[in-house]
Amino acid sequence: MAGKQLTTQNATITTATVEVKTLTISGKQVTLAVFRQLKKAPLIADDGSLNGEPWGIVNYHPDKCGDEDEHWHVVWQRGPELLRATIPVVPDFNRRNYNGNYYPQHTHKSQAANRYLEALVYMGLKAGGDTILPVRGPGYSDYRKWPTYEPGLALPAELAGTTDFPVVAVAGAAAVDAAEHAAHLRYLRQEAEKPLTPDEERRRDEWKEAHRAMYGDDTERTQALLGETLGKLRSRVEEWGGFDAVTDAFTQEIAEVEAYRQKQLAVREELSALPQLFIAV
Incomplete structure (x- = not known):
């Protein structure tokens, strides 16, 4: 031979x-x-x-x-x-380690997913609803100094549009700030509506007066911050073509990834x- x-x-x-x-x-x-x-x-x-x-x-x-x-x-x-x-x-996206956990390739991450998450945050806040970001804001006067969530949020299957693999997205600073301000504003309003005894109300009013004299009105300040950050977030979404365009791009990408994996x-x-x-x- x-x-x-x-x-x-x-x-x-x-x-x-x-x-x-x-x-x-x-x-x-x-x-x-x-x-x-x-x-x-x-x-x-x-x-x-x-x-x-x-x-x-x-x-x-x-x-x-x-x-x-x-x-x-x-x-x-x-x-x-x-x-x-x-x-x-076994293809890379389905490989598991010795503990039986999937390798990072199993998770889908992309710019389209990041934009989709930010667009979801914007539409939710615009409608006055909750945000899917797990924020730290409510109840913390220095809430903006705290990290809000781990880098990357696993989208629920109903939003990701697939159950074949997890989709993880990262929100930009504008979306995170807007979500934080909205959560804090909601907290302030809930606190203001909470029923109190006359003594508790007197002490709260005294604290608020002292705080307002030193820092200004928390509700008004947070409302202004929310409007500012929401405007920045709206500009980003509009720059990408609007909510429908962002959603369509993400949906198409997920369909392509599913087809490739299959x-x-x-x-x-x-x-x-x-x-x-x-x-x-």
């Missing part, structure tokens, strides 16, 4: 009586040395399609990768070339049915 070049012209697959498929070259079984000479090239394209025709799987690890995550070494054909590819059995799973289902090719030691 020395000096023989393995090509699609001289390589064949033969089947023995017990359905053992062997990879041969010019009628002789291919050796490990010849198999290692096959050029490595990706069989699965970026869009999830196949770059050529797969022949079968060789249960041999020429690159000393036997201890890595489960994978296949696939012999495949591209035009007149015979190539080999290493393909993980295609990656489907192609692996196809590869799992390939025959095992035996080669000589």
Whole structure:
């Protein structure tokens, strides 16, 4: 077999009586040395399609990768070339660590998701409702100095539009500030409407008077801050084309990601049915 070049012209697959498929070259079984000479090239394209025709799987690890995550070494054909590819059995977005938790690739993050979250915050505050951001504001006079939430918020499935994978988005400063001011303003109004005993009301009024003399009216100041930050947030959403455009872009992206992931799973289902090719030691 020395000096023989393995090509699609001289390589064949033969089947023995017990359905053992062997990879041969010019009628002789291919050796490990010849198999290692096959050029490595990706069989699965970026869009999830196949770059050529797969022949079968060789249960041999020429690159000393036997201890890595489960994978296949696939012999495949591209035009007149015979190539080999290493393909993980589980795609990156579905891999789990030793604790059984998904790797970060399972989570979808993008600029479209970030904009969608900010647009949701704006529309919620514009309507006078709650925001989905877990803010710190209510009850803290220095609430704007506190971190509001961890970097990244997992969108509920009904907003993400998918249950196949978590979608995590990050809100910008304008959205966070507006949500904080709205929460604090709601708290101030609730406190003002809370029923008190005459003595409690007198003490509250005395505290408010002293606080107002030193800092101004909290409700008016927070209302002004909310209007200012909400205006900044509105400008950002309008810059992106408005709420409907932001939502459409995000929805389309999620549909594309879902389709891509399904295609990656489907192609692996196809590869799992390939025959095992035996080669000589």
